[in-house]
Amino acid sequence: MQNLDPILQTRGLSVYYDAKKAVTDVDLDVARNRITAIIGPSGCGKSTLLRCFNRMNDLIPSARVEGQVLFDGLDLYGHDVDPTEIRYEIGMVFQRPNPFPKSIYDNVAFGPRINGFQGDIAELVERSLVRAALWDEVKDRLKASALSLSGGQQQRLCIARALAVEPRVILMDEPCSALDPIATLAIEELMRELSEDYSIIIVTHNMQQAARVSHYTAFLMVEEARVGFLVEFGESRQIFTNPKDERTEAYITGRFG
């Protein structure tokens, strides 16, 4: 793809859980400061692929990764690379909002604190909450429990928490699937704002969301012979109006199976 300035690239990326293959030989470029969506049917390996970017698959004992994941040229799975260092640069937001059972302030401050941040934490917390479009709603009750927020607010809190460690990439694993439609649209708008300063990868099973929000879309599929392989990648505008591969078309028009 011309004119795509990649911040992350995978080369021949495959993931195994014990003997079972979950992702097959994926070559994917993720554009800098753009939103890239990964779509595909259930079980096609989208989440597994996403978790390769911040080495969260390391936490699963049976998971084995082959191939390369390059972050501005550096192989994340190289010998000297410390996974916890990567996670400062590449943050993650999960499917169900998972605020810590602490105050709103302590949630956002958690990341910087464990990283040994020396500066003004209160200022960092405020900045992160502003960037996550949550500041106005919580500025008067930072000491209140994070669990007292609504679902949409909790997810924005998780985004603020991820932003507080100043990453360059934000990974989002179906961030809106546990939220109501209004909260979903709020998060989508937030994503568009954030994409000016951050590179975002979103996994979603909602086609319309992928079409609304992303600049680029990758379609992963599963067949009896192969699991989790990349069928097509392109500008979202083109994928959703005139995809090149008939499998992509079958999936996005809902004629799958």
Place this chain on the structure above:
Amino acid sequence: MVRADFDRNLEELEAELLLLGEMVEKAIIKAMDALERRDLTLAYEVVAEDDLIDEKRFELEEKCIDLIATQQPLAVDLRTLLAVLHIAVELERMGDYAEGIGKICMIIGDDEPVETPKQIPQMARMGITMLRRSLKSLMDRDTDLANDVWDSDDEVDALYDGVCHQIFLDMGQNPKTIEASTHFLWVAHDLERIADRATNIAERVIFVVTGRIGRYKQPSQGTD
């Protein structure tokens, strides 16, 4: 099969569109018939029946909007629905031209019959063929046929040039025929527009199949 309802709706929609095409084709044939035989009753029918064509077009438009709103179509489904919308408009305009020919027939009334320039029935035949083929190319998703329709337009344009030239000569030579000749000019113009609209339909067919918008070839002249 998933989306069986949607598929059925799409099929029904295309069938309705082809029905509209048939109505327009019949209108053109009737209008030309009326003109040739100076049949005022037939001409009147053509004018009256144009309302039915308009109604059918709005019906199709509504169905399209409905499906777009409720089914969130993407890719080929989206292109198909948009194409149906456009083609319905083109067909309705073609129906208007047929109505125009009918009105001219009524204006001519039972004046002294003047010899019809030979290009006019030729243009009519070609126009009807182009309409038929453009709709067939939609039915079969046949881009080759759509391209043929495109190419046929050149012939129609040539005929139009010819007939205009001829009529101007006649008018110059025989001022008494100016009024009748003007009427034929209008008829020729309507027929040329009908052929042109058929090429627009062919364009939309290519859009549905390939996703490419825009002119397939360079316009020759007088396109809207």
Place this chain on the structure above:
Amino acid sequence: MSVISQSEFQRRRARRKWMGRAFFGLCLLSVTIALGMLALLLVYLLIQGATGIDWSFLTSFASRHPDKAGIKAAMLGSIYVVIVAGVVSFTLGVATALYLEEYAGRSKFAKIAKINIANLAGVPSIVYGILGLQIFVHSLHLGKSVLAGGFTLALLVLPIVIVAAGEAVRAVPPSLREGSYALGATRWQVIWHMVIPQAFPGILTGVILAVSRAIGETAPLIAMGALTFVPFTPDSPLSRFTVLPIQIFNWTSRPQAGFQEAAAAGIIVLLVILLVMNAGAVILRNRFQNKWEG
């Protein structure tokens, strides 16, 4: 589909309701019996021993004369031993639970270890006494001291703490761990900042259970050499000692009525100490538990 006649249906519904009520009645009866017996015990104790509790009782040593008998030595001995046992079993137990749950995870070793630890809870307590005698008293040269007694009891209650702490750690939602890791926390940071605070109420429950068990143990302490007649208070971790259950048992085996009263009073003191310790732990647990509920 067979059609059930109206009356048949009614009869079955009536029977279900009746069975529901009967079950409720059975449960209520069980509670009444259990609590009733407890109440009976407490009342008997209070009648027997309440009069015997006065300051001299609490501050005197044991004696051959029932009216001069006191539980100072036993009381202090119990408290010291239980503190040692509590601290040791807490640290060892939590560390073991953390290793088994967080580090060893689903390895075969962990599975075998957990099964065996659960079984240890059922070993007769006298066995721990003999073990304590051999290891702490003799091999480690601690003598028949408070320290040795505390360690012995710690071993006894260790399985309780490990099991409770293990359960508490397992109950911490994986989503919290994932969220922490995703922010760049190391394994240790996740455990220290997220898992332990979350699991703390459950761990404290384990400690409460352990302390309650330890304070009532008699046999293992006798086996490793606790005294029955102690005219001094333990002044160092290495001094000899006695505990309340032993003292109480000693008094009940004497014929004089006065000693029976003293025994009852001793039991009340034991219960009070137990209640105070438990209350402290429960208060602590509640503080952690309700802090961040939404």
